[in-house]
Amino acid sequence: MSTSSLIATDPEGYEFPRSKLRTLQDPSKIPLVVVACGSYSPVTYLHLRMFEIAYDALRDQGVYEVLGGYFSPVSDMYSKPGLAPASHRIEMCQRAVETSSWIMVDTWEPKQSSYQRTATVLDHFHEQLNGPDSPSGGRGILLPDGSRTEIRVMLLAGGDLIQSFAVPNLWATADLNHILGKYGCVIIERTGADVHDFLLSNDSLHQHRKKVIVCKQYIHNDINSTKIRLFIRRGMSIKYLLPDRVVDYIHEHKLYLPDSK
Template sequence: MAKDYIHENTNFEIMGGYYSPVSDHYQKEGLAPSHHRVRMGELAVERTSTWLMVDAWESLQPEYTRTALVLDHFNEEINTKRGGVMTSRGKCRHVKVLLLAGGDLIESFKTPGLWLDDDLHHILGDYGCLIVERTGADVWGFLLGHDILYQHRKNVYVIKQLIYNDISSTKVRLFVRRGMSIKYLLPNSVIKYIQANGLYDT
């Protein structure tokens, strides 16, 4: 969906996309240990995508890493250390790093104490954000009402869901815990890994 949006509405050329699992120091109930989440991400993309990858750096950090610092990590590795990437036209260019997020995550920007204003300015101003609409999330209304988001609106891309999909990792974990089928919700290799390692059973 995000890839289609970029092709249809921007002049960007997609060079790659990274899943960045949080470390075990991110205190969210129900998350599997980070090494399992990294491996499931690898299994999910290895046969289904030529451009999606998993980066384990965030998962290996000794403390919770703020999103702004994770984006800095990607910028450092890709643009500073490697000097950018080779485009399809044979030129080496710096890449524009963007955060891809669901509308529900964006609405968390208004939660007091959850996001630093400086981080939001850094994420939205220096990088940019692709926001996928989620069912029940009024992304446009929130963008208009949030001062920092609105200030950086030219660097924010809202992706409309053409086919509504309400699947979330939270719901998948709940289905597993309740003994319900998750076939067709995840690649078979990931389902087998969850079963083999007894993840989310309790």
């Protein structure tokens, strides 16, 4: 988004998560990591399903090999209504991915003291995976022949993100061109969002359309965090809308109640 961000540094004690990062099995394919930026207040089953839908779609293309996926929650400086403190959102995301063999949570963005643009966050991932300070020495991933290749980073998002691209002054054109031109985007179709129409109507999207991969939801899932928070405020059940461990955490810490922050 076009909101400015200050120069970011690694938070104290920060370590980039790599425990679930897979090794490349087919050197003829492009090694890829997908990154989902968002509030996750709270994280839901739809957020988790987005990763799995993207994984299937990318595998079917026969070009990429997905090595890992990351949740990157926004910092508290995003100042969005209903945004629980970053510490809670990080913990809920961590609980949500406990049973996943490839999805992780990166705490760099949520622990920043200023809002970080999506373009900056993707740069952070690229630097961690391919930069001079990465464990591989800035050469990406090791191939069987002893050479190395960069790990590609792509933004993972729902169709509603595409709609936001068209909102005047919400996204800086330079940021859109950076996100789409350098990294690319995996879009999960959402009910009510005509992704292909926005690909045609938005200049940046049309220019970089070959780097935008649209994934179809064969089983529609419209769970959203706003309604989850409303259910909680109204004393309604949220079971089966998010992982049980996340539900337990919300109740334990009394999140999203009328008198909570």
